[in-house]
Amino acid sequence: MTQHLFLTSSIGTPGVATSIRRRLGHTRPIKTAFITTPVESPSEQEDLSWYEADRTALRSVGFDFFDYTVTGKKSSDFIHDLAATDAIYISGGNTRHLLKQSQLSGFIPFIRDFVNSGKLYISTSAGSIITGPQLPPYLWGEEVDVPDLTDYSAYQFVKFTFIPHWGSSGFRNLYLGGRMEQIYAENLQPFVLCNDHTYIEVIGDQYQIIDVRNE
């Protein structure tokens, strides 16, 4: 089956969830697992208003979701808990924590099978970054939250690394203060720099960028 993904910087940005829903071509409720793992880490607890906005946006366009974390799970749990869902949504948050827990729990082979079966994958920020070949090098190295992450290979659904929130004032210092310099190398996969108003629809190995301001 052909893989079908929607990669966003922020599904809570006005117009993004509505646009995705419209592209699905039907109005039936979509049974969805909302993966909360990226927001579990302590570094994410300060301000979760964006997370609430993402949940509200998803719910408002008919994604019938339940919360789910991969942390502490094992492979057989995923088949039991998630196989009957139509879609998996992976939240933004801490990408390193998401990858580490994905590795520990055996979630990576499960999500690959899930996507390859043609079921929907939708994501925000960290959930979009992790669909690439590997984490971008600015997320490598030591970090208090996830000290023992050493394998940066990601889900590998797409041939590029998604760079979210491009151009937003809140990320300017991060990107221009070192992140982009850290990934300035010829031996990396391509990058797609997406602002909060654009998202990527992936069908098989074909990509389309949609800017909701133009719809």
Added chain:
Amino acid sequence: MKHLFLTSEVQYVARAIGSKVDSVKKANAVYIVTAIRDKVHSNLDWHHKCKANMESAGFRFTMYDLTDKSQNQIISELAKYDTMYVEGGNSFYLLQESQKSGFIPFVQRRVQEGMIYIGTSAGSVIAGPDIEPFRQDDRAALAPDLKGTQGYNLVNFIICPHWGQEKRRDLFNTYRLNHMYNEDHPFVVLNDHQYVEVVDDSFSIHTANQL
């Protein structure tokens, strides 16, 4: 069918692109050299390699400059080609001459009709919605009659070419990324061995290892 190949530098990916274009269309191609006619580019080794590698991949070109052409000339002289290659160089000068000659509506119509468009660097950047993120004052100064920076709008993203090249490290990190950092448009960032293939409204990304 809309069909484009957008590259950083076609010399490294010419063979891969050549394998995706049928021989009739390869034999009937035009090579737009306008972006290197601004007198800034003293070392054109890269241009000669691009041309040579495209020819090795089976393309046969007529060389063409948009400078001082009228729209009637553009239509009568370029309409017969199945493939158009747009060389890299000064995107501001290229855009100025595209505006003055009436080339932009022509290329937009021909791409919609199925003419294959291949770009290197400036030729890839200009296929997008805006060339402003790649402004360099010395180059823009050579396009004093430029009226706005809107590109050909063949795609809805901007190619950012030559990522990771050591000789451009300072340019990117001290100037260009600052200029690119806004929410106006998405960017696809490519090193010299990567290219984008556009078919209608979708694109795919490829890596070639041609030396």
